[in-house]
Amino acid sequence: MAALAVIIGCKPKSDDELMAKAKKIHSHILSIDTHTDTPFWFHREEFDFSGEDENNRAKVNLKKMSTGALDAVFLAVFIGQDDRTPEMYDTVYKEALDIFNAIHSTAKRHADKAAIALTSKDAYQIKKEGKKALFIGIENGYPIGKDLGKLSEFYNLGARYLTLCHTRNNDICDSSTDPDGAEHNGLSPFGYDVVRELNRLGMLVDVSHISDSSFYQALRTSKVPVLASHSNARSVCDNPRNLTDDMIVKLAERGGVIQVCLLSSYVKPDEPNPVRDSAYHELYKKYNHFKDLSPEVRKEAIEAWYALDEAYPPVLATVSDLVDHIDHIVKIAGIDYVGIGSDFDGGGALDDCRDASQMINITVELLKRGYSESDIEKIWGKNFLRVFEQAERYAQSLK
DSSP states (O other): OTHHHHHTTOOOOOHHHHHHHHHHHHHHSOOEEEEEOGGGGTTOTTOOTTOOSTTOOOSOOHHHHHHTTOOEEEEEEEOOOOOOSHHHHHHHHHHHHHHHHHHHHHHHHTTTTEEEOOSTTHHHHHHHTTOEEEEEEEEOSGGGTTOTHHHHHHHHTTEEEEEOOOSSOOSSBOBSSOTTOOSSSSBOHHHHHHHHHHHHHTOEEEOTTBOHHHHHHHHHHOSSOOEESSOOBTTTSOOTTSBOHHHHHHHHHTTOEEEEOOBHHHHSOOOOOHHHHHHHHHHHHHTGGGOSOOHHHHHHHHHHHHHHHHHSOOOOOOHHHHHHHHHHHHHHTOGGGEEEOOOBTTTBBBTTBOSGGGTHHHHHHHHHTTOOHHHHHIIIIIHHHHHHHHHHHHHHHTO
16 A cells, blocks of 8 residues: 555655644544543542643543544543452442542533543534543443343443453453463353343443453354454464454454554563563552552552653554554454554553554554555544444344
């Protein structure tokens, strides 16, 4: 694609020309980031989602979204995996409700600039109104415990996808990164029920983070296409969080979509840094792996985390490295099965796309490589919305 301009002697466009073209494209397409952990900031009293506070360190806020030409984001109700006891299930359920409430309160506080989106069509309407669309997803099925009925409750609070697990196994399925290995050899019996209930509700089944066996079983069980909200291609970057070529092809054959993730170690293997690794190991040890911390101690731990980041800045992958994943997915599966899910505020960041204000740099790189406006529209949201619409239609057909 990009080589064609050179072959026929056309003068390559300058960076300024490409940026101008990217902005023009974004003015009339819908751009969606399907995974951010920004609600992590919402409980902090000093946090201002408008982005007018220059000291705001969140990677996603309304000002940064506007600068980066990003129209919509999924805000994650994220609960890290912990003990699976009745007491902890009660605790994390309440924590999840607190995050839902914080998202809705934040949206109301900025109702002149943002609105909660509940359907695949809402984002278009919200953009027409000159606002940013805020979708909600749940990262990790842990807070539903063993109670299928909680899915309906979370759906009614606005959740539109469920990432079945996180970095460790839970009662739904095996994780791709649990140090203890497989527990269920894929989905548990309860996990199969969860997938079917998600289909019934019209919530998307999110297969990011889950093990390979869990992936194939979820894919076979779901009556509608599934979503990988923030994953990359394992053959480009060999990380168990990424999908193999066979998984990507199977996902596409069933109409699903893989949203490439900006977390650097999923994009390109990390460069060794023993001193940095040791410092972070001590930080985790000091703060009990960020578990069971009081609000005051958690705030202290977060500040210590940022101080380490400044003392030992990581060597990050680039937007070009990320688009290598898009190129590969398009090559093996097609243009209709790839999108973008940044993981901002959950670790996502590239050297030249560190927050939402720089998301348009991805479009510039796509233009450099010869992707058409139609291709870019699909990558930035049309592919995802197709999958979302299919989930909605299936749920409606059951009523």
